[in-house]
Amino acid sequence: MTRFTRRYFLKAASFFTANACLSSHYTEAIAAGLEKIFERKQQILWLQGLSCSGCSVSFLNAENPGPLEILTNFISLVFHSTVSATQGHDVHNVIEKLTGKGNYTLVVEGAIPVGIPEACVIGKHPIADVLPPIIKKADSIIAVGTCGSYGGIPAAEGNLTGAVGVKEFMEKKRIPIEKRLINCPGCPVHPQSIVGTIAYAVGRGYPPVNETLLTPDMFYAISTHDECPRFHSWEREIFAEHFGDPEGCLFKLGCLGPHSFTDCPRRQWNGGVNWCIRASAPCIACTSPLFAKSKSFPFYRKGEKYHDVTYNDSDRGGDKS
Amino acid sequence: MSKHITIDPLTRIEGHLSVSTEAEKVSSHSDAPLRVTKAMCEGEMFRGFEKIMEGRDPLDAQQITQRICGVCPISHATASIRAQEMAYGITPNKNGRIIQNLVLAANYLQSHIIHFYHLSALDFVDITSVLQYKGKDKILRDLKAWVERSLASKEIFPAAPFLPRYEVPYIQDEQINWELVSHYVQALDMRRICHEMGAVFGAKLPHSTSLVPGGCTQVPTIERVLSYVSRLKKVSSFVDDVYIPDLIRVAQEFPQYWAIGKGYTNMLSYGVFPLDDKGNKLIGEGVLCDGTWQQLDQEMINEQVKYSWFSSPTGKHPFQGEVNPAPRKSGAYSWIKAPRYRGMPMEVGPLSRVMVNYNAPGDPWIKKEVDSVLEPLGIPVEKMVSVIGRHLARGLEGKWIVQQAFKWLEEIEIDAPPARDFDIPGTAAGYGLTEAPRGALGHWLTLDNHKVKKYQCVVPTTWNCSPRDDNGQPGPIEKALEGVIVDDPAQPIEVARIVRSYDPCLACAVH
Numbered sequence: 001m002t003r004f005t006r007r008y009f010l011k012a013a014s015f016f017t018a019n020a021c022l023s024s025h026y027t028e029a030i031a032a033g034l035e036k037i038f039e040r041k042q043q044i045l046w047l048q049g050l051s052c053s054g055c056s057v058s059f060l061n062a063e064n065p066g067p068l069e070i071l072t073n074f075i076s077l078v079f080h081s082t083v084s085a086t087q088g089h090d091v092h093n094v095i096e097k098l099t100g101k102g103n104y105t106l107v108v109e110g111a112i113p114v115g116i117p118e119a120c121v122i123g124k125h126p127i128a129d130v131l132p133p134i135i136k137k138a139d140s141i142i143a144v145g146t147c148g149s150y151g152g153i154p155a156a157e158g159n160l161t162g163a164v165g166v167k168e169f170m171e172k173k174r175i176p177i178e179k180r181l182i183n184c185p186g187c188p189v190h191p192q193s194i195v196g197t198i199a200y201a202v203g204r205g206y207p208p209v210n211e212t213l214l215t216p217d218m219f220y221a222i223s224t225h226d227e228c229p230r231f232h233s234w235e236r237e238i239f240a241e242h243f244g245d246p247e248g249c250l251f252k253l254g255c256l257g258p259h260s261f262t263d264c265p266r267r268q269w270n271g272g273v274n275w276c277i278r279a280s281a282p283c284i285a286c287t288s289p290l291f292a293k294s295k296s297f298p299f300y301r302k303g304e305k306y307h308d309v310t311y312n313d314s315d316r317g318g319d320k321s
Numbered sequence: 322m323s324k325h326i327t328i329d330p331l332t333r334i335e336g337h338l339s340v341s342t343e344a345e346k347v348s349s350h351s352d353a354p355l356r357v358t359k360a361m362c363e364g365e366m367f368r369g370f371e372k373i374m375e376g377r378d379p380l381d382a383q384q385i386t387q388r389i390c391g392v393c394p395i396s397h398a399t400a401s402i403r404a405q406e407m408a409y410g411i412t413p414n415k416n417g418r419i420i421q422n423l424v425l426a427a428n429y430l431q432s433h434i435i436h437f438y439h440l441s442a443l444d445f446v447d448i449t450s451v452l453q454y455k456g457k458d459k460i461l462r463d464l465k466a467w468v469e470r471s472l473a474s475k476e477i478f479p480a481a482p483f484l485p486r487y488e489v490p491y492i493q494d495e496q497i498n499w500e501l502v503s504h505y506v507q508a509l510d511m512r513r514i515c516h517e518m519g520a521v522f523g524a525k526l527p528h529s530t531s532l533v534p535g536g537c538t539q540v541p542t543i544e545r546v547l548s549y550v551s552r553l554k555k556v557s558s559f560v561d562d563v564y565i566p567d568l569i570r571v572a573q574e575f576p577q578y579w580a581i582g583k584g585y586t587n588m589l590s591y592g593v594f595p596l597d598d599k600g601n602k603l604i605g606e607g608v609l610c611d612g613t614w615q616q617l618d619q620e621m622i623n624e625q626v627k628y629s630w631f632s633s634p635t636g637k638h639p640f641q642g643e644v645n646p647a648p649r650k651s652g653a654y655s656w657i658k659a660p661r662y663r664g665m666p667m668e669v670g671p672l673s674r675v676m677v678n679y680n681a682p683g684d685p686w687i688k689k690e691v692d693s694v695l696e697p698l699g700i701p702v703e704k705m706v707s708v709i710g711r712h713l714a715r716g717l718e719g720k721w722i723v724q725q726a727f728k729w730l731e732e733i734e735i736d737a738p739p740a741r742d743f744d745i746p747g748t749a750a751g752y753g754l755t756e757a758p759r760g761a762l763g764h765w766l767t768l769d770n771h772k773v774k775k776y777q778c779v780v781p782t783t784w785n786c787s788p789r790d791d792n793g794q795p796g797p798i799e800k801a802l803e804g805v806i807v808d809d810p811a812q813p814i815e816v817a818r819i820v821r822s823y824d825p826c827l828a829c830a831v832h
Contacts, residue, residue, distance in 0.1 A: 043477075043478070043481075048336075048337070050366060050368050051336075051391075052388050052389060052390050052391040052392075052394075052828045053335045053336065053392055053828060054388065054392075054394065054527040054528055055391065057391045057527050058391070058527055060435075060439075060509065060513065061513050061526075063513070067509055071482065072463070072464065072467040073467075076476060076478060076481055077481055077482045078478045080482055081330065081332050081337075082332070082333065082335065082440070083333070083439070083482050084332050084333070084481070084482040085443045085448070085482060085484065086332060086481075086482065086486060087330070087331060087332040087487070088327070088328040088329060089327075089329070091332065093485075094478065094481075094485070097477060097478075098478070101477060116367070116646060116648055118630070118648035118649070119366065119367040119648065119656075120366045121339075121365040121366070122330060122337065122365070123330060123339075124339075152388075153368075153373065153388045154368045154373075156373045157373070158373050158375060158376065159368070159369055159372065160369040160372055160644075160646055161367065161368060161369060161646075163368070187388060188528060242742050243535065243536070243740045243742070244417075244538050244738050244739045246540045269520055269524070269526075270516050270517045270519075270520035270525060271513075271517050273517050273521050273548060274520045274522075274523075274524050274525065274539075275524060275525055276524045276525060276530040278524070279522070279523070279530070279531040279538055279539040280538040280539060280540070281524045281530035281531040283530075284530060292381075292384075292385060295376045298377065298378035298380060299378070299381050299384050300381075302380060303380045303745055303771060304378070306745055306747070306770075
C-alpha cells in the first residue's frame with residue numbers, strides 16, 4: 001500500500017492548479033484539503049435537485065486523481081444517487097444518520113423548485129422541504145453547476161416550477177449563507193473545479209470568492225474573452241462568419257466570452273483535448289448567472305437578423321460593430 | 322393479502338425514480354417469497370423544458386435540450402438538429418454527417434459502459450470479495466486495503482459509497498468477482514476516454530457546443546482524426562475483450578435472468594447514425610409487434626396523461642402536445658407521460674434496436690452477431706427479451722458502433738468544411754427522430770416568426786418508465802415487473818435488476 005506523504009499530496013494537488021497557473025498558496029491549500037479528507041475528518045453528501053446529472057458525469061471525468069482514487073483515498077462519499085450501491089429505504093437511514101451526527105460537506109447539484117415543490121421529490125418529500133435541515137447542519141455547502149449556483153436552465157424565463165439556485169433558496173428560507181456557501185457554476189462544472197473546491201473547503205476552510213457570485217477566485221476569476229486565443233482576431237476585427245469557419249473571432253456568431261469568467265482558455269476540457277473556442281464553437285457563457293435565462297438573449301447571432309432582440313448590443317460586451 | 326414492496330429512491334440510474342409494487346405470497350408458507358402482481362413507476366422530477374423553449378431563437382434548441390440529460394446530451398443535440406434541419410430544409414454536408422455520428426458514437430460508448438459497470442454491475446458483483454483477494458493485481462490490492470482500513474475504522478459509513486447495499490446472493494465465484502471489480506475500475510478510465518473522443522470533435526463533454534444544424538463547427542484536421550482513432554482502438558479492445566465477455570459471464574452466473582423481466586415484447590426503433598442523405602442508417606428504424614417487423618409511422622405516436630400530473634389534453638400527437646402541470650391531480654402518480662404507438666406501449670432501447678434489426682428484411686449484420694453469441698450458450702433468440710438480453714444487446718451494439726466508427730474516420734474529408742450553411746424560415750415545422758443510448762428519441766418543433774412556437778420531446782424513458790395509459794395499460798417496465806418473484810421484500814433485488822436493465826433516465830423521461 002502506498003505511503004501517503006506530504007509530497008504525495010502536493011503532487012496530486014499540483015494537478016488541479018498547474019494548468020490553471022495558480023499561485024503556490026492555492027496548491028498548498030488544496031494539498032492540505034486532500035490530506036484532511038484522507039484522514040476522514042470530512043464526509044461528503046451529494047444530493048440532486050432539478051438536475052441532469054451532467055455535473056456528476058463531469059466529476060467522473062476527473063483525472064489525477066481520478067474518481068476512484070478520490071473515493072477511496074480522499075473523501076468518504078456517504079451518498080450519491082448515481083454512484084451509491086445503497087438504494088431504497090437504506091438511503092433515508094444513511095442521510096438521517098449523517099445529518100444527526102453532523103460533520104459533513106453538502107454538495108447540491110441542480111436547482112430547487114419552490115413554486116411547484118412537488119416538481120422534485122425524494123422519498124415522497126419535496127426536496128425544498130428535505131434540504132433546509134441538511135443545509136443548516138452542513139459545515140459547508142457547495143452548489144455545483146449553473147443550476148445549483150444560479151438556477152440555470154430550470155430557472156430560465158418561462159419556467160413553470162419556480163426553480164432557484166441554492167443561494168436564493170437559502171435566502172428565501174433565511175438560512176445564513178456567509179462563509180458557508182460556495183458556487184461552482186458551469187454547464188457542466190469542470191471536474192477540476194469541483195474537486196479542487198471540495199479540497200480547499202475542507203482543508204483551508206472558506207476560499208477567496210467573488211463577493212457577489214460566491215465563485216472561488218482560483219477557478220472563476222479569469223475572463224474568457226481576455227484570455228481567448230482568438231483575442232488578436234477580435235482586435236484586428238477578423239471575424240468568423242459561418243459555423244465551421246476555422247479562423248476568426250467568433251463574436252459575430254454569438255460568442256459570449258465577454259460574459260464568461262472561467263479558466264477554460266487555460267485548462268480546456270476532457271483531458272485538454274479541446275474546448276469550445278478551439279473547436280470554433282462560440283462560448284455560450286455557461287458559467288454566467290445569466291446563462292440561458294432570457295428568451296430574447298439567444299446563444300447564437302445567426303438567428304438575430306430575423307427578429308428584434310430586446311437587449312443592447314453593449315450587453316454582449318465588447319461589440320465592435 | 323396483498324403486500325407492498327417499494328424501492329424509493331431507486332438509485333444508480335439517472336434521476337429521481339420510485340418503484341412501488343403490490344405482491345402476494347406464492348404459497349401459504351410463512352417464509353414464502355412474494356410474487357409481484359402490480360407495479361408502478363413514479364417519475365419524481367419535472368423541469369418544463371418544452372415551455373422554456375417556447376419563444377426562443379430556434380438555434381438555442383440544441384444547446385437548451387442537451388441539458389435535459391447529462392448522460393446522453395449528444396442524443397438530444399442530434400434530435401434537435403434533425404428537427405431544425407427538416408424545418409430549415411437542409412441536410413448536413415458529408416463531413417458534418419460523419420462528425421455528428423462520431424460525437425454521438427463516442428457518447429453511446431461512454432453511456433453503455435457506465436451503465437453496465439457503474440450503474441448495474443453492483444447488483445450482480447460482490448464488491449466485498451476483494452477482502453479475500455491474495456493475488457498481485459495492484460487495483461485489487463489497493464481496494465482490499467481500503468475496504469479493510471475502512472471497515473476497521475470508526476467511520477459511520479465504512480466503504481461508502483459501496484456499502485450499505487442489499488445483502489443478497491451475488492456472484493459466488495471469487496475469481497469472477499475479482500475480475501469484474503477490476504473491470505469496474507478499468508471502465509472508469511474507458512468511459513472517460515470515450516468522452517475525450519467525443520470532445521475531439523464536440524469541443525467538450527458533457528454538453529457539446531460544436532454541434533449545429535448542417536454539421537459541426539470543428540474542422541476535421543489529421544491531428545483530430547488520429548486523436549479519435551487512437552482512443553477508439555483502446556475502447557474497441559475493451560468492448561471486445563472485456564465488456565462482452567463480462568456480459569456473458571454474468572449471463573452464465575445468473576441464467577434465471579434469461580426468463581425474468583420480459584414485458585410486452587413490442588419494440589420500437591427510430592434508427593440512428595445516418596449513412597447518407599437518402600435515409601439509410603447504420604441501425605435501422607422499424608417496429609416489432611408480435612414478432613413481426615413493420616415500417617415505422619411517426620404519425621401513430623401520441624402521449625396520454627390520465628395517470629400523469631398534467632391537466633393537458635390527452636392522446637395528442639407531439640406536434641399538438643401541451644404541458645400543463647397539475648401536481649395534485651387526483652389519480653395521477655407520475656410526472657412521466659404515457660407515449661403509445663398505435664395505442665400500444667412499446668419497449669425502446671438497445672434491445673429494441675437489436676431485435677427490430679434482427680427481424681428486419683435483408684441480412685442484417687447484427688443477426689449473425691447475436692446468433693454467434695447465443696448459439697454456444699444454447700439460448701434461443703426469444704430469450705433476448707429479458708434482463709440478461711437487454712445487457713447483452715447493449716454490449717453487442719457497442720461492437721457494432723465501434724466497427725462503423727473506424728469506417729467513418731476513413732471516409733472523413735480532412736480539412737474540408739464541417740458544416741453546411743442555412744437560413745431560418747419564418748414559419749416551418751420539423752421533427753427529429755434518432756436513438757439515444759436508452760432508446761427512441763424524438764423532438765417535434767414548430768416555428769413562427771423565426772422563433773420557436775412549440776417544442777415537444779418524447780424521450781426513451783418516457784416510453785419505458787411510462788405510467789398506465791388512458792386505457793389502464795401499464796407501461797413497459799411496470800409490465801415487466803408483473804409476475805417477478807421476490808425472495809426478500811425488504812431487499813427486492815429482483816425488482817432493481819429488472820428496472821436497471823432498461824437503463825432508465827428520469828431527467829430525460831420528464832424533461
